[in-house]
Amino acid sequence: MEAFHLLSRGGAQFDKKRFKKDVKLFNISTSIDKGKGVTRPDDGELPTELDFFKYAQGGPTKRKGIREPEQKAKKAKVSSEEEVSGTSTDAKPSTSMPRQRVTAKGNNVPAPLESFQDLITRYNVPPRLLDNLEHSGYLEPTGIQVHGVPILLEGRDLAAISPTGTGKTLAYLLPIFASLGAPASSSNDDTSRGVRALVLAPTRELAHQIHNECLKLAQGRKWRIVLFSKATASTLADKNVRDKVDIIISTPLRMVAALQAGNLDLSNVRHLILDEADRMLDPEFLEQVQEVTGACCHSSVRKAVFSATLPANAEKIAMGMLDDPIRVVVGLKDTPLPLIAQSLTYVADDASKLPTLLQYLAQPYNPPVLVFVSTQPRASSLAEELVLSGVQNVDCLHAGMSMKEREDAISRMRKGESWVMVTTEVMARGMDFKGVREVINYDFPQSVQSYVHRIGRTGRAGREGKAVTYFTNEDGPFLKTIANVILQSGSTVPDWILKLPKPSKMKRRDMGKVKRADAVNNARRIGRSDAIKKREMIAASKRRKQKTREGGSNEADHASQKGELEDIDAQ
DNA sequence: AAAAAAC
Known part of the structure; x- marks a missing residue:
């Protein structure tokens, strides 16, 4: 009882x-x-x-995945x-x-x-x-x-x-x-x-x-x-x-x-x-x-x-x-809503992300902003960095936290007390915070599904939303795939991204090898022109190709990247 | 392909 x-x-x-x-x-x-x-x-x-x-x-x-089901439906005119x-x-008077x-x-x-x-x-x-x-x-x-x-x-x-x-x-x-x-x-x-x-x-x-x-x-x-x-x-x-x-x-x-x-x-x-x-x-x-x-x-x-x-x-x-x-x-399967305005932001490498985000948050923005990262430690440390940098009302939520902490974070979010919420995939699906107008993919999403669900935390129930996705040289292999998803849902992407080689032909580089955390370079990179971004991305894709041909070692890869980046910097 | 989340 x-x-x-x-x-x-x-x-x-x-x-x-x-x-x-x-x-x-x-x-x-x-x-x-x-x-x-x-x-x-x-x-x-x-x-x-x-x-x-x-x-x-x-x-x-x-894209194959999108065309197929629609075509099937038309071909097979079974009763x-x-x-x-x-x-x-359409007949309905007015819907949100x-x-x-x-x-x-x-x-x-x-x-x-x-x-x-x-x-x-x-x-x-x-x-x-x-x-x-x-x-x-x-x-x-x-x-x-x-x-x-x-x-x-x-x-x-x-x-x-x-x-x-x-x-x-x-x-x-x-x-x-x-x-x-x-x-x-x-x-x-x-x-x-x-x-x-x-x-x-x-x-x-x-x-x-x-x-x-x-x-x-x-x-x-x-x-x-x-x-x-x-x-x-x-x-x-x-x-x-x-x-x-x-x-x-x-x-x-x-x-x-x-x-x-x-x-x-x-x-x-x-x-x-x-x-x-x-x-x-x-x-x-x-x-x-x-x-x-x-x-x-x-x-x-x-x-x-x-x-x-x-x-x-x-x-x-x-x-x-x-x-x-x-x-x-x-609508279209695996496609974001058109009322989410989506864009891609080039950040060169991981170390350039924080300055980019800080710069973004230093200007007027629409809180609450949802910031997605790839791992729990990255969520905790980014939240901490933001606090140390003086950003107001930063919160963090990942599954490594206690249930109490998780509930508190959600409750702050629901009350509108959270302005910047740093989180992992745990928040990517289903969560309905009606006030969220902006989503930032600080770390590149690992799949189209992840992308669609993450940015779907905004633009809910007919409201408008905005989604920004950071990409580094390392994200090259999946960039085009996401760019196509963006294009498909009514937002635009720079031409040069669409001209990148097909993702299937690229081999993903081993992660965590080359981390050039040169603050001076980072600061310079943030303001770079599209032309330079394009050069860097194409250079990165070349390196990947060359590496797969040679089956190259870590040092060789490191050396070649350094060399190419210096070439670009020199110009 | 790969981390996250689930207890």
């Missing part, structure tokens, strides 16, 4: 506090938005359509395939979201929603749920909600691909709430006993955020919605407590631990959601996820995967998990 109290009390209290905070933040940022929106009314209309056609017709910068053009959403092309592929695709009111007329959804939507500021369904919600409500499996900040969470929570039925605590019916919905996410912060969203939308209902943690997991050892839980939000490993301890029964789960699906299907997570999905053994469990990115290998695994799935794609 005590355990039971701990469980429900924790949830309820947190709910109210969070709810108020979120509402405040939300109101402030929307009012700012309206002002901005007026000055640029056409935003969001141009880029989406233009870009699709540019690449569908095979422009000079076409079971349905293409929904943007026109279905930019219009995006939607394709829904699969057997008997349910008709999209016209509005949230449709939920009452078509699916008998309790009006209270719609009230909660309205109170939370959700007035018009987004593309993924319009298409995804009916699919889930009609009990179909779904693979949903929709850009960052386009309302995926609501798209899967709404159907869960609409079809969950009576709370387990007030029911003797076996079918509504115990956990009936499970949402898996890759980080605790994201699980936490999803949980808050749940509490907001489920207000007035007596469902027990549990954010799985060490404390809550242990309370579930009591079967009486366990049977009264309706929804669990968790990271995979926590679930695995509880399953193995025998403290968890997932045999009545009817809704299973993988958020950030491609991340969850990464080799390191896959086994854990499979163990959890395996434990969801009810014959009528419906599964859905959601992400803004879904590389081919992840999609294959996902589709294998789903039963007669419908695949919905909003």
Whole structure:
């Protein structure tokens, strides 16, 4: 009984506090938005359509990964395939979201929603749920909600691909709430006993955020919605407590631990959601996820995967998990939103990054800024350097910190007390800080997926955003790939970057070898012209080629780089 | 390709 109290009390209290905070933040940022929106009314209309056609017709910068799915959809005019053009959403009066092309592929695709009111007329959804939507500021369904919600409500499996900040969470929570039925605590019916919905996410912060969203939308209902943690997991050892839980939000490993301890029964789960699906299907997570999905053994469990990115290998695994799935794609897969203004900044080498960032922060900027680095130590030390350099309200968040420190950092972020947040991949996915207008990739992202998710922390819910990515000579091999992604989503990149050799033909240099931390050179480099940057990058790419031909040693590489850099400096 | 995150 005590355990039971701990469980429900924790949830309820947190709910109210969070709810108020979120509402405040939300109101402030929307009012700012309206002002901005007026000055640029056409935003969001141009880029989406233009870009699709540019690449569908095979422009000079076409990319295989983007063209393929679109072409397939056109070639195979099978009756079971349905293409929904943007026109279905065009009819709507006014949405804060930019219009995006939607394709829904699969057997008997349910008709999209016209509005949230449709939920009452078509699916008998309790009006209270719609009230909660309205109170939370959700007035018009987004593309993924319009298409995804009916699919889930009609009990179909779904693979949903929709850009960052386009309302995926609501798209899967709404159907869960609409079809969950009576709370387990007030029911003797076996079918509504115990956990009936499970949402898996890759980080605790994201699980936490999803949980808050749940509490907001489920207000007035007596469902027990549990954010799985060490404390809550242990309370579930009591079967009486366990049977009264309706929804669990968790990271995979926590679930695995509880399953193995025998403290968890997932045999009545009817809704299973993988958020950030491609991340969850990464080799390191896959086994854990499979163990959890395996434990969801009810014959009528419906599964859905959601992400803004879904590389081919992840999609294959996902589709294998789903039963007669419908695949919905909003916008272009693996592509950032056009309303994020993206740019690349050349910084020559690692030592040049800090002065560049300090210079940036010395000018007026839009806090909070999210700064992404590649490792935990780099996050800590950069944050420290910024503080020492006199930058105000610097925060740091990575998974090496204690849970308390992590929670505090998030809370400062939510309250707007953080101006510069230095972080790792832990924050790259799913986190929704409505105020974030700028993202800086201090360290070059390690994949297109990472890039798309990182910069997707801004430009959320129809707002504009700005993303800057630093690149060094060492980042050359992946520069063109990211440049193409930028181009594809409506931003521009310097011509000379697009003329770099193909990434596939370059071999990545061994890292950590040549670190020229010459402060004088660094200071000079920051102000260099494009022409010089171009020379340096091409020289770097030549060195890489030569090195792969020779299979060269460290010293040889060092010497040749030094020589070439000195040549350039001399001019 | 590679670090991060998951407990």
